[in-house]
Amino acid sequence: MARWKALPDDLDPQIGEFTGQLRRLVDQGGLSVAALADRTGYSKTSWERYLNGRLLAPKGAIVALAEVTGTSPVHLTTMWELAERAWSRAEMRHDRTMEQLRITQARAVLGDFGGARAEASGGVRTARAGTGTGTAGAPPVIPPQPTAGEGDARDAGPPRPVTDEPRAGRRRLLLFLAGAVAAVVVIGGVLLLTGRGGGGEKPDAVRSPAPSATSAADLPPGVRCVGSGCTGKDAEAMGCGGDLVTTARTAAVGAATLEVRYSRTCGTAWGRITGAVPGDQVRVTAGGTEQRGDTAAGDTFAYTPMVAVGGAGEAEACVTLAAGRTGCTK
Numbered sequence: 313m314a315r316w317k318a319l320p321d322d323l324d325p326q327i328g329e330f331t332g333q334l335r336r337l338v339d340q341g342g343l344s345v346a347a348l349a350d351r352t353g354y355s356k357t358s359w360e361r362y363l364n365g366r367l368l369a370p371k372g373a374i375v376a377l378a379e380v381t382g383t384s385p386v387h388l389t390t391m392w393e394l395a396e397r398a399w400s401r402a403e404m405r406h407d408r409t410m411e412q413l414r415i416t417q418a419r420a421v422l423g424d425f426g427g428a429r430a431e432a433s434g435g436v437r438t439a440r441a442g443t444g445t446g447t448a449g450a451p452p453v454i455p456p457q458p459t460a461g462e463g464d465a466r467d468a469g470p471p472r473p474v475t476d477e478p479r480a481g482r483r484r485l486l487l488f489l490a491g492a493v494a495a496v497v498v499i500g501g502v503l504l505l506t507g508r509g510g511g512g513e514k515p516d517a518v519r520s521p522a523p524s525a526t527s528a529a530d531l532p533p534g535v536r537c538v539g540s541g542c543t544g545k546d547a548e549a550m551g552c553g554g555d556l557v558t559t560a561r562t563a564a565v566g567a568a569t570l571e572v573r574y575s576r577t578c579g580t581a582w583g584r585i586t587g588a589v590p591g592d593q594v595r596v597t598a599g600g601t602e603q604r605g606d607t608a609a610g611d612t613f614a615y616t617p618m619v620a621v622g623g624a625g626e627a628e629a630c631v632t633l634a635a636g637r638t639g640c641t642k
Contacts (some may be wrong), residue, residue: 315339319365331365331397333388338363341381352376353584353613355554367401375569376586380414385406421499475585475606532556532577539579540620542573543601547618552578560624565639570631572641573615574624583629584615598627 317334338348345363347543352592354373369377399412437447487540491634531538534551547553552575560574560581568587575581583596588607595604598619605616630640 317364319449320614323365324395324398324401326398327365327368327395330391331363331389334369335373335384337377337381337388343380348377348380352381352382353548353553353586353615355548360556361555367534367555368395371564372569372571372586376613379587393474408513409635450511535577537578542578542580542618544598545618546604547573547575547578547580547582547615550578550618552580552618558624560627561629561641563629563641565637566633566635566637568631568640570594570629570641571594571629572629573616574621576624578618579620579622580618581621581624581627582616582618583627583631584613585631586613588612588614588631589634593632594629595631596627596629 319331338345343351345359346355348359352359352373353376358367358369358373362369362373369392371389371392375385377383378388379577384478395396407614415632420506422551429625450589496546510521536550537545537552541552542552547557553573556577557575559571565585566587569583571586573582573584581598582603583594583605585592585594585607587611588594590607593604593605594614594616595602596616596619598621603616603619603620605614607614618630620625626642630638
């Protein structure tokens with residue numbers, strides 16, 4: 313049985329070539345997806361998406377993979393840049409298709425509404441014309457002749473025939489218009505709730521970030537803390553890593569890459585270093601709070617526990633290499 317699933321048929325060739333290169337590196341390194349997640353700091357779920365063409369891996373994950381497999385990151389980074397451009401082009405085509413679909417749906421709704429309204433208005437005019445006096449097909453109304461002593465009645469003029477047809481027509485028109493407006497409101501609500509109006513899932517790599525959670529009840533499934541409740545805890549163990557994390561700042565210190573990792577959903581940040589050697593120390597500070605992390609023997613990466621932040625720019629990561637060199641993110 314093949315280890316990897318077939319890539320989607322509609323995947324851009326540039327992205328397919330890049331994904332195939334990632335698979336070859338993982339195979340050559342004899343790594344399982346779980347081991348890859350453990351050694352790069354990116355979750356198993358994220359790597360499954362990267363390696364199956366469902367999500368474009370971030371640049372940080374590519375650099376970490378190169379470090380783990382002993383590959384030069386230069387060529388791999390070049391391939392990633394080409395794949396990232398192809399992904400952006402595919403997203404633009406998707407957006408244009410969804411926009412055209414929304415316009416077509418809106419025109420169809422408004423066209424049906426306008427035609428039905430004109431038909432209803434024509435029915436009301438016909439009903440009113442049929443109730444007039446002296447028109448063809450309608451018997452003339454003969455006023456009663458006044459008798460002696462009926463002077464007051466003579467001033468009142470001839471009585472008018474009573475009919476409910478105009479009122480009934482107006483009621484039908486009002487009911488129809490109310491129903492049509494309600495239908496437009498419902499369709500508009502559906503378009504707003506679905507966000508794109510035409511179905512189809514947007515690629516994960518370009519999805520808009522989730523709004524910051526304010527309490528445990530607001531958190532997505534798998535996320536176990538938020539804000540100050542995450543301080544001092546492991547990001548992966550608390551569900552704040554994977555697809556919920558971005559790199560807010562980065563810096564090269566010697567052969568190592570230093571990053572500030574930020575999770576808007578959890579309201580936290582932490583420091584991470586890749587390309588490290590045993591003895592390198594990384595720390596993160598935000599609002600007077602500091603957390604530290606050290607590399608274990610044999611590891612090439614390390615990351616700190618989390619600190620609570622109000623935004624990506626509040627945290628700073630620093631590293632002290634075993635060789636004595638220091639550096640921080642800017």
